[in-house]
Amino acid sequence: xxxxxxxxxxxxxxxxxxxxxxxxxxxxxxxxxxxxxxxxxxxxxxxxxxxxxxxxxxxxxxxxxxxxxxxxxxxxxxxxxxxxxxxxxxxxxxxxxxxxxxxxxxxxxxxxxxxxxxxxxxxxxxxxxxxxxxxxxxxxxxxxxxxxxxxxxxxxxxxxxxxxxxxxxxxxxxxxxxxxxxxxxxxxxxxxxxxxxxxxxxxxxxxxxxxxxxxxxxxxxxxxxxxxxxxxxxxxxxxxxxxxxxxxxxxxxxxxxxxxxxxxxxxxxxxxxxxxxxxxxxxxxxxxxxxxxxxx
DNA sequence: GGCCAGGACTCAA
DNA sequence: TTGAGTCATGGC
Numbered sequence: 162x163x164x165x166x167x168x169x170x171x172x173x174x175x176x177x178x179x180x181x182x183x184x185x186x187x188x189x190x191x192x193x194x195x196x197x198x199x200x201x202x203x204x205x206x207x208x209x210x211x212x213x214x215x216x217x218x219x220x221x222x223x224x225x226x227x228x229x230x231x232x233x234x235x236x237x238x239x240x241x242x243x244x245x246x247x248x249x250x251x252x253x254x255x256x257x258x259x260x261x262x263x264x265x266x267x268x269x270x271x272x273x274x275x276x277x278x279x280x281x282x283x284x285x286x287x288x289x290x291x292x293x294x295x296x297x298x299x300x301x302x303x304x305x306x307x308x309x310x311x312x313x314x315x316x317x318x319x320x321x322x323x324x325x326x327x328x329x330x331x332x333x334x335x336x337x338x339x340x341x342x343x344x345x346x347x348x349x350x351x352x353x354x355x356x357x358x359x360x361x362x363x364x365x366x367x368x369x370x371x372x373x374x375x376x377x378x379x380x381x382x383x384x385x386x387x388x389x390x391x392x393x394x395x396x397x398x399x400x401x402x403x404x405x406x407x408x409x410x411x412x413x414x415x416x417x418x419x420x421x422x423x424x425x426x427x428x429x430x431x432x433x434x435x436x437x438x439x440x441x442x443x444x445x446x447x448x449x450x451x452x453x454x455x456x457x
Numbered sequence: 458g459g460c461c462a463g464g465a466c467t468c469a470a
Numbered sequence: 471t472t473g474a475g476t477c478a479t480g481g482c
Contacts, residue, residue: 295464301480302463347478349466390465414463453463 163231167224167240174253176275177217183279186457188299191307191325192286203317203324205283206238212317212324213239222247227319248277248403256444260451263440265422269451278450280400284368285361286327287401288383291393292353293346308344309333330361353388360386368401376404399446407446408438418452 171177178198185195193202201214211228226239244250260270281287293309294302313328313336333354341351360366366386371379379402383394392411399407409415410431419425425433441448 291463292465294462296462296477297464297479298462298481300462304480345479349477353465388465392464396463409463411465412463413461456463 162227162229165226165231165236167226167236167243169222169224169240169243169249171217171220171222172249172252174257174275175247175249175277177222179273179276180247180279183276183454188303189307190303191310192327194322194324201319201322201324203315203326204239204242205315205326206235208232208235210315210317210326211235211239212319213243215243222249242282245282245403246280248280251277253277253447256441256447259441259444260448266448269455273451273454276451276454278399278447280403281397282401283327284366284371284397284401285330285357287397288357288389288393289327289333289354291396292350292357292388295350295393305345309341309346312336312340312344330358334358334362349388356386356388371402376406379404399449405443405446408434408449410434414453414456415449418455422452422455 199216203212211226214225216223224243257270260266293306310325313332314325316323316325380394383389395407395409398404416428419429420427438445
């Protein structure tokens with residue numbers, strides 16, 4: 162195994178600690194491991210699997226990469242991955258200025274200062290995660306995701322710990338329905354995961370092409386797949402396509418956060434949600450993310 | 458035991 | 471276009 166170390170300067174309004182705290186917020190996560198001051202995960206580069214470990218000091222993030230062979234293009238991919246995952250290349254100062262204009266939200270800019278909208282770089286993973294999480298509690302959702310990842314995901318052992326990648330669509334497509342049922346996936350979820358896997362396998366959908374479309378076209382392409390509804394489309398648009406204007410309409414967590422901070426009805430209608438979000442134009446995704454963060 | 462979970466679909470009216 | 475019914479099971 163070869164090893165390389167990459168340095169990424171920390172921008173303004175960035176807190177590695179708060180990002181790590183978010184990653185380690187209490188759900189048992191099978192796709193990365195957070196220790197006191199570092200996070201480790203297995204990622205898929207175009208030339209194969211690589212184990213990355215990220216730490217930071219006050220000025221830089223340090224990404225160490227372990228892989229069979231490492232070349233220059235691997236390092237570039239690792240850097241792009243980390244920048245995307247932590248949303249590093251975004252100036253979020255304007256968002257904090259908006260938060261500070263309202264008494265209900267000014268606390269967020271202090272409490273979560275430097276927290277970035279942590280992404281899901283892999284679009285396929287992001288979509289499957291949405292389907293898994295639909296209408297079940299998050300603890301259980303993590304449980305069945307872990308079963309799926311352990312059975313179908315590629316892995317790499319490092320010391321005592323084995324790290325996993327989310328399964329590839331072509332692998333999931335070959336999965337037996339009864340195996341997924343035994344992991345406690347509902348028939349509906351299984352159908353949706355097969356639909357999404359198929360869409361990726363026949364290249365009806367891929368991240369690169371979606372990124373070349375405008376938001377309306379992206380939503381249309383996503384909603385065309387059975388199992389992807391408005392909530393999922395907004396979620397992946399926010400977490401994977403990095404559109405900054407997403408609102409997770411219909412989300413129970415968003416509803417309760419708005420209820421907590423704005424004294425709305427327990428389940429505010431879209432009009433009420435739009436009114437509140439209208440103060441955060443072009444930062445809707447961040448505002449939504451911070452509202453979610455306020456729940457845990 | 459009952460209600461709710463980071464929804465989405467079908468089908469009827 | 472809207473609303474009720476269905477899925478399906480763990481957590482509290």
